[in-house]
Amino acid sequence: MLEMLIAGFTAVLTFKIILLIVLGVILGLIFGSIPGLTATMAIAICLPITYGMEPAAGMSLLMGLYIGGVSGGLIPAILLKLPGTPSSIATTFDGYPMAQKGLAGKAFSYAILASFFGGLLSIIVLILISPPLGNLAVQFGPFEYFAIVIFSLTLIASLSGDSISKGIMAGLLGIGFAMVGSAPIDAFPRFTFGFSSLDAGFNLLPVLIGLFAISEILLTAEQKMKTKLKADYSNSGYRLTIKELAGQGWNFLRSSLIGLGIGILPGIGGGTSNLVAYAAAKNQSKNPEKFGTGIPDGVVASESSNNAAIGGALVPLVSLGIPGDTVTAMLLGGLVLHGLQPGPMLIQTHGDIVYGIFAALLIANVFMLAFLYLGMRGFIKLLSIPQHILLPIIITLCVVGAYGVNNRLFDVGALLFFGVIGYLMMKFNFPLTPLVLGFILGPLLETNLRRGLMLSQGDFTPFLTEPIAAAFLLLTFFSLFFKFWKNRKNRKDLNVTDHNNVTS
């Protein structure tokens, strides 16, 4: 494994790729730090650029974007009480009060170091566990794969958003959209309604960019631009003593492990991990009442867990080809665009690229640390760029990106179409992530089902009798049942409290 990693480093340590990682980290930090722009959007916009690159170079850029995008969110979280990304929500709880006390510099130091070490720990775990996991999964046939896809789809659908039925519906719609075009195996054109442009189906890129970038812009058009954001920034210095750092050791480790675990489970990821880690830190603290008043523990918990979720979310992606959250769904799209078949075979057939990805992550993590320290002033300035200028430029970039896929305007039309769909779904409170995952995993589901049935000559029983497949289907059933039960309980509690509020 060590020689593979060294080979990965030698593949990535070229001037061009290092430059791409640097570019990715900087762009990611910019997107992460401006509220309203996310890591997902950064990757969506950059995917078309990577199109013409060799896979290792393209994936390195995307890894830089991922690390930068998740980390950048801490800047507005601490200065403006606005989480730049969902991953930094809990950072506002104590980061902003710290900044109010004039301790912004210290809060940054804690947050940056926590991000760095959380990320590092999770990348090391990723490197250690995904190859053996991939080896195990290589023996999976269509029956097992079908069951795993079902499992991750339902898990993701039920975990995103408050309503299970809406999450599942979004997943179903995604599978439906993926069916437009030629069917797998026999290539019969479905749902094309006679348009030959639809024969190849919707391209993944316009779908992703439309859903996540265009829809966001339509949503902001609704509420007119708010007044300019103003960052008050009185610096008390960045320096932390060894004692201060050592005091965070256990908190850091616990939060990172929480982030890692949540990242590995498909469907949750960074947006949830920081809140869970913050709650855990508060519960275990000797003085929980100080949380929320500006103590470093809160910042460390949130920022170490969200970066630790990066390595976690990449574990199922690399070893099984199953994305854990929206960003990894984008990365999966990136792999597909480069002609790499995601799945357990990825490490076997393209080990060089996988280890290149690992190396790129480690390098990007170091750059993230350096740029956040050195460029803090610059990133703070970025916060004052008005959104009414930024958003239209982003739309233009999206249009160019969609156009560049096949050099045809049809894909730009698809981009707008999915932008409207994404906007409507957000207005009607449907989560978007399950749709993306359904779109990506749907064809996989159908291919494996049909392949499995060919193998068994039309017999459905192997899906239930093959032990691993059966275990995953059982898990699916239990996770859905558990979620239903929990929701019912929650709703009862909610109704009672709501009722009290109304009567009091």
Added chain:
Amino acid sequence: MLQRYSDIYSGIFLLLLGIGMYLTTFSFKELTSSKIGPAFMPQIISIFICIVSVFIIVNGFKRLKFLNESKEEQVEKPAYFPVVLSLVLMIGYLILMPSLGFLMTTTLYLFFQMYLLANKSTRKIPVLIIISIVSSVVIYYIFHSLFYVMLPSGILG
């Protein structure tokens, strides 16, 4: 008003979509002799869409009852006009691009979209014009010359 009935409306729409999808699958032909053909999966998915949409409608009615009991009016009313206008701008951008070319349509689109999104106080027209021209030229140059994306050049080309 819309907020209140949103689940019911979206549920009904999705139910119709599911039924339509199911009916479309009857035109699919079997090209192989395997047990399940290209129509199998779409049928399963459309049936699931119908079932789940019924759940959404039922939950919508439950929520409606609950909202009526609590008598809380939602005061927030988003402005849909700029959304529709933005969409019209984007569609116009798309339609005019082949004939007018990327540079000209992008400059026009950027200017109008920025004008639309800006507050009255931040709406400085000369600044917006300069930003629109500069950014479309920069984007065109980067993608045309560095990434070899053949953007429509239109009447300027």
